Amino acid sequence: MTSIAEAQHFAGAPDWTWYILVYFFVAGLAGGCYFLATFLRYWGTSADEPAARLGFYVPLPATAIGALMLTLDLNQPLRFWHMLLNTTPDEFGPNFNTTTPMSIGVWALVVGSVFALVAFLDALASDGRIRHPLAGRLTALLRGSAGRTFHVVGAALYVFIAGYTGVLLAVSNQPVWSDTWALGGLFLASGLSGSAALLLLLISRYRRDAEPSRGFLELGERVFAALELLLLLVLVLTLIDDGTLDEAFGLPWIPLWLLALAGMLPGLSGLAASRLRVTSGGTLVAERTAALVAAPALVLVGVLALRAAVIFSAQA
Amino acid sequence: MATEITPGKAYGFFTDTSVCIGCKACEVACKEWNQLPEKEDELGFLGQSLDNTGELNGSTWRHVKFIDNVPDATMSEGNGKAFLLMSDVCKHCQHASCMDVCPTGAIIRTEFDTVFIQEDVCNGCRNCIAACPYDVIDVNEEKNVAQKCTLCYDRLQGGMEPACAKVCPTDSIQFGPLDELKTRARKRRDQLHKQGLAEANLYGDTDEVYGGLNAFFLLMDKPESYNLPNAANAVLPQRNNLGGYLGIFATAVLGLFGAVIARRQRNRDGGEAHGPSEGERA
Numbered sequence: 001m002t003s004i005a006e007a008q009h010f011a012g013a014p015d016w017t018w019y020i021l022v023y024f025f026v027a028g029l030a031g032g033c034y035f036l037a038t039f040l041r042y043w044g045t046s047a048d049e050p051a052a053r054l055g056f057y058v059p060l061p062a063t064a065i066g067a068l069m070l071t072l073d074l075n076q077p078l079r080f081w082h083m084l085l086n087t088t089p090d091e092f093g094p095n096f097n098t099t100t101p102m103s104i105g106v107w108a109l110v111v112g113s114v115f116a117l118v119a120f121l122d123a124l125a126s127d128g129r130i131r132h133p134l135a136g137r138l139t140a141l142l143r144g145s146a147g148r149t150f151h152v153v154g155a156a157l158y159v160f161i162a163g164y165t166g167v168l169l170a171v172s173n174q175p176v177w178s179d180t181w182a183l184g185g186l187f188l189a190s191g192l193s194g195s196a197a198l199l200l201l202l203i204s205r206y207r208r209d210a211e212p213s214r215g216f217l218e219l220g221e222r223v224f225a226a227l228e229l230l231l232l233l234v235l236v237l238t239l240i241d242d243g244t245l246d247e248a249f250g251l252p253w254i255p256l257w258l259l260a261l262a263g264m265l266p267g268l269s270g271l272a273a274s275r276l277r278v279t280s281g282g283t284l285v286a287e288r289t290a291a292l293v294a295a296p297a298l299v300l301v302g303v304l305a306l307r308a309a310v311i312f313s314a315q316a
Numbered sequence: 317m318a319t320e321i322t323p324g325k326a327y328g329f330f331t332d333t334s335v336c337i338g339c340k341a342c343e344v345a346c347k348e349w350n351q352l353p354e355k356e357d358e359l360g361f362l363g364q365s366l367d368n369t370g371e372l373n374g375s376t377w378r379h380v381k382f383i384d385n386v387p388d389a390t391m392s393e394g395n396g397k398a399f400l401l402m403s404d405v406c407k408h409c410q411h412a413s414c415m416d417v418c419p420t421g422a423i424i425r426t427e428f429d430t431v432f433i434q435e436d437v438c439n440g441c442r443n444c445i446a447a448c449p450y451d452v453i454d455v456n457e458e459k460n461v462a463q464k465c466t467l468c469y470d471r472l473q474g475g476m477e478p479a480c481a482k483v484c485p486t487d488s489i490q491f492g493p494l495d496e497l498k499t500r501a502r503k504r505r506d507q508l509h510k511q512g513l514a515e516a517n518l519y520g521d522t523d524e525v526y527g528g529l530n531a532f533f534l535l536m537d538k539p540e541s542y543n544l545p546n547a548a549n550a551v552l553p554q555r556n557n558l559g560g561y562l563g564i565f566a567t568a569v570l571g572l573f574g575a576v577i578a579r580r581q582r583n584r585d586g587g588e589a590h591g592p593s594e595g596e597r598a
Binding site for chain 2: 074183
């Protein structure tokens with residue numbers, strides 16, 4: 001953040017629109033899901049394993065979609081690999097520019113996708129969906145401290161992927177984006193809250209054996225939503241300091257911000273998600289089944305709206 | 317006398333806005349030499365002021381700004397004002413924001429100390445557009461990559477001065493070795509001060525603004541009037557790297573803490589599932 005009371009901005013807009021919005025959305029979910037899956041597997045109980053596997057299924061397709069969106073957004077999509085290799089004559093070699101999060105993020109995605117692929121295959125093998133001997137060997141390899149180390153590193157990488165998108169915006173001279181340091185943290189918090197919601201949604205639809213983790217995910221979503229709200233407040237304060245609050249929260253963007261806030265409501269109030277109670281079977285369920293789908297869906301819409309408000313308002 | 321151009325020496329533009337007459341010969345020469353097209357979505361005539369070009373972009377690398385400067389009060393004879401004129405161009409900053417954020421290495425500093433975008437390396441990520449504090453860079457719609465003034469790199473390699481400076485009829489745009497240009501510019505500023513034009517000021521001749529600009533200006537008003545950030549606001553995008561990454565780290569720590577709280581709360585509420593964890597099994 002600049003210490004200047006009212007920053008002057010004369011930079012032009014880069015026209016980062018829908019592709020980037022989708023990328024930021026899936027990057028947040030990939031990061032949050034990898035983090036939650038790792039936590040549930042290694043710091044949860046054995047009953048949390050189905051939810052952990054569910055979480056490990058998400059990063060790979062999310063990363064693939066994100067990489068596709070990033071490539072399509074380029075004016076020269078066939079040159080996407082120029083991000084990785086310098087093609088300047090006499091300077092051929094890997095490209096790694098530490099002053100731009102775009103360069104660091106691309107490498108994080110490349111390395112992260114290896115972790116996501118392994119996690120995906122491990123989940124498939126653990127669920128018995130692939131029975132190749134190599135898959136069995138991979139699963140065996142990932143049990144124990146090696147697996148824990150592997151997934152902790154993968155989770156750290158994906159936490160970075162969820163958050164660096166905000167830093168990428170901040171490392172510019174655009175109004176709003178460059179007037180705050182809070183975007184990285186805000187996108188990460190929102191990604192965590194959205195991932196908890198996504199896993200809740202997936203449990204309701206596809207994975208009843210993961211029900212024991214519902215309580216943890218609902219409580220987690222509340223904590224992450226509170227963190228998100230706190231960082232949103234920091235965003236507002238930093239924008240007030242730099243005099244660009246009106247630009248970010250101008251009239252056209254109010255509906256998006258309201259939607260983003262609505263997405264935090266299920267977590268913050270706990271009303272829509274309902275109170276937790278213990279069933280006779282010892283598992284946690286929600287009291288109102290309607291909320292099982294509606295509340296997580298609202299959270300996910302909020303995650304998308306938050307990013308849309310940040311991305312579009314600065315480029316108007 | 318023609319300037320001798322030697323690789324390894326720093327060259328640039330000194331644009332003296334006090335003698336610009338807004339003829340736009342520089343714009344035409346730039347377009348012609350660099351074979352720059354009209355923007356597809358433009359009619360080529362804004363019709364809003366004498367400034368019909370509107371902006372610098374991927375196919376307009378010189379732009380004569382017509383900044384309305386008509387005073388509210390009636391001026392005394394001989395002191396009337398109408399427009400601030402300025403032939404704008406890439407500033408070829410010493411600390412260039414665009415180079416800072418380019419992930420492909422497409423933006424390089426040439427042997428003439430100018431900033432150049434290699435069109436066959438750029439992949440059109442547009443990160444440089446978000447970073448340039450002067451709104452200079454844009455996508456060229458024909459080549460579909462980011463483009464801007466090259467300070468006529470090809471002409472310099474051939475020992476010729478840039479096209480815009482060559483055609484400027486009032487010498488508002490002067491090309492030459494940077495040190496010579498700075499000496500000339502300071503002399504001109506002092507001359508204007510002696511004539512009572514205290515508002516004359518140099519922009520980018522010192523390292524206060526992006527380490528110094530290879531294309532610097534003599535302005536007749538404060539920089540902000542020309543949409544140029546003043547020295548206090550001339551900041552690099554990388555200033556936000558540390559704060560941004562620390563923000564992620566702090567949030568990750570709080571997120572982990574939150575997950576631990578959620579687990580503890582779940583277990584306290586009686587939801588602790590039976591059996592050891594994966595880690596415990598291992």
